[in-house]
Amino acid sequence: MIVGCSKEQNLNIDVVETSASGNKLTPITEFSESDDASSIKLLPDEQLQTITGFGGAFTESSAYLLNKLSKENRKKIIDAYFSEEGAHYSLTRSHMNSCDFSLSNYSYTPVEGDKDLEHFSIEEDKDDLIPFIKDAMAASTDGFKIFGSPWTAAPWMKDNNNWVGGKLLPEYYDTWALFFSKYVDAYKSEGIDIWGFTVENEPLGNGNNWESMHYTPDEMTNFVQNHLGPKLEADGKGGIKILGYDQNREHLKEWVDSQFKNEETSKYFDGTAIHWYASTFEVFPEELQYAHNKAPNKYLIQSEACVDAQVPVWQDDEWYWKKEATDWGWTWAPEKDKHLHPKYAPVYRYARDIIGCLNNWVDGWVDWNMVLDKEGGPNWFKNWCVAPVIVDPENDEVYFTPLYYTLSHFSKYIRPDAKVIGVENNDEELMVTAAKNLDGSIAVVILNQTDKTKQFSLSLGEKNKPVSISPKAIQTIVITN
Template sequence: MKTINPLLCLLFTLVIMSCNEKNNDLEVTILETSANGNKLTEIKPVAKAENSSSVKILPQEEFQTITGFGGSFTESSAYLLNQVSKENRNKVLEAYFGESGAKYSLTRTHMNSCDFSLGNYSYAPVEDDMELEHFSIDEDREDIIPMIKDAMAVSKDGFKIISSPWTAPIWMKDNKKWEGGKLLPKYNDTWALFFSKYIDAYKAEGIDIWGFTVENEPLGNDSNWESMHFSPEEMTSFVTNHLGPRLEADNHDVKILGYDQNREELHKWVDVMYGDETASKYYSGAAVHWYASTYDYFPEALQYAHKKAPNKHLINSEACVDAEVPKWKDDKWYWSKEATDWGFDWAPDDQKHLHPKYAPVNRYARDIIGCLNNYVDGWVDWNMVLDRQGGPNWAENWCVAPVLVDPEKDEVYFTPIYYTLSHFSKYIRPEAKRIGIEVSDEALMATAAKNVDGTIAVILFNEGPEEKVVTLALEDQEVSIKINGQAIQTILIGKSQS
């Protein structure tokens, strides 16, 4: 019998151990945007540290199917892109829709004018045109339609469009004004026909409309700009008896999203929207905005809406840093708790606590992660492009956009908000499934989704100032990651989508 060399045994054991360790290493691509200057910067894993935080991915737990992420085609944004050089116009469109950019997959635009228009207009300007014989989208041909078409040309995978009216033509309203008022009942059928004609007109331009919200902010905006008021019962009656049947009769396969305002009122609306079988038939889901608070994403309201109708969409259709003139080429401001919103000055006393100062990046990261973890399947930002004033806006309702331009100097500024949004839109793709995740550290926020190509995207947010080491585990594999203070990361498992 041959004697086994002990040294060979030891060597064999070490090789096996080494192989096992290698097999247990989770292969990842880590991209970070942070207050220290990283902008979707790739960073490497680190050595395992004692007392590290743990994040465990649970792919067997599946939740909502993702519809998409993106921003909005407003007349203001489209107009500004017509004012800069072709080079910068193409640069912005590539940044939002191209393979090297954010790859936006879900967008929004306005029907008729809104505050982020150059002025008030309607596609049906002729009074008492009951059959809308004079309906025309000519107002959109100079700016909005060319921007959408150019984005379509850049986008490899395409994107969905949600269209929202801020108001019906003023001749259909009881107050005959752009701001406030209600739709007169005698125009219910004409207003429903308006939606159908809009779909046909855009389709003739080669643009498909994926969905509608029935009315932007039906609770109103204190008559500061275009609006039209509905109660939950009034909107549901209009959808059930007029809009839904009209779109159905005209063979339009389009989503109808109800509500479309702040989340704290959501439960009242879904109770009515999904209150009976007929109403629920026409609603594809609900849309919400984030303006009720600068820090609270209202998880209870989102959970309530999901439980009320688990198979329907829940989409954040609008969000922005409002009531602020943008800071130009000042990345630090976007990471600093200096921004205020409308509620900082104007909220009633019992709601003041919901509107403290905040850091714009923090608000975006918190809200999107919080929404995803509470069944929201789509998240849409407001204007894609604004100028240094935060307009143009005929109502002087200045806001911030992820990309700012100076048409006079032909300059473009990609704010940290742009990179924050890209962490989601670029790597969590349509039809992905949100999956389970466990986080040991309450100071970290995280969400995860599995794409149809098998890749898993984990979004990790560290709002605090101190860097952290995190052990990320998937089944029997793990990897150690360092996340800087004030940072958001996308961690890709599987083939990189960058």
């Protein structure tokens, strides 16, 4: 039985779907109906966290590749991410100094012993990163937030005098706090406002592979409480957000315990940033709920995610729906953690994680590189990864992978300041989340990982609507008045 979607139906909905069968944000207007359909009930009066945004990261690697493409393809990609017609990204990240997805090691503070940072310069960013950000700003109708993350201070500020590993020397704590303030000013002079910072990307380290700088939880809290927070405040930048931690969720509890120990430690922390690399499929709901309960009025933002340790598959949509992708843990995780790193379909990895995060108090979700090449770089460490958009700069070709459409199901339809709302779902084979936007519309995102079409009744108050979702599909339903 086929049921059409018309305005005469009780619940007025618009549906888009991305599926293994080839849908790519495709409008769906007809649905199959079943006598044993499951039920998804929306509870708009049960309002949870406020959405900060969704998006990806500006990296030197992505910016460099965009510069190598034709103007038409460069614009096509930027519009696809930032325009209202595209993914409409609203929350973004950029690296301060170099990172693994840079072409080389560099710092804005190259002069050794320059404690007052008189030689601070973002010149390195002016050929690639800054033009990328400014073009994204021009493409965006609503604008977007951007937060900066340092991978490391310059080696001369560290106890090991190296780009990789080591700790910030206490004598340079005030210098490093000044670094953040100067970054804001330097980007402001380029017409770019910085919304916030994470204090340090992956303070637990990355196995001493690429740029890193280590903190314990209490060391980071001390730096923020006594140096970074007071410096930004003194410089009239107290409104800029400071997010602590910025690494994998399995250690989240000890970090929020330190950050939010008391009123004094909490004062300058606006929230916590997390990564997903502890597992390809485990969301760590207990840790996320613990962090929320510890600081219910603070941000909890997923600041980085990607299919890592994997060379992208070029122009083969089917691969992204199969359990073929591995991650670092497939090879390197200790035996006790191997179960957290199985082969896992990239589309499901993204969709499951975002839905799981939204259902456990996370208010923002940021992908890693927006653009990479067919090798998964460029990357000075040769730490290859997958991005939603893959390019072949030599032939000026662009491939929008299914990951791009997966992310768009959230970023395009769940807008900043939306409220995540309660959902009752009686089908364990479907994953569901929902949010109410400021304009009154409700966006419902549903993931069906099974090999069969799933029918369900979507209800809102006294109104309901029979809907179906294709096998191996992600669907966004927008309910309007």
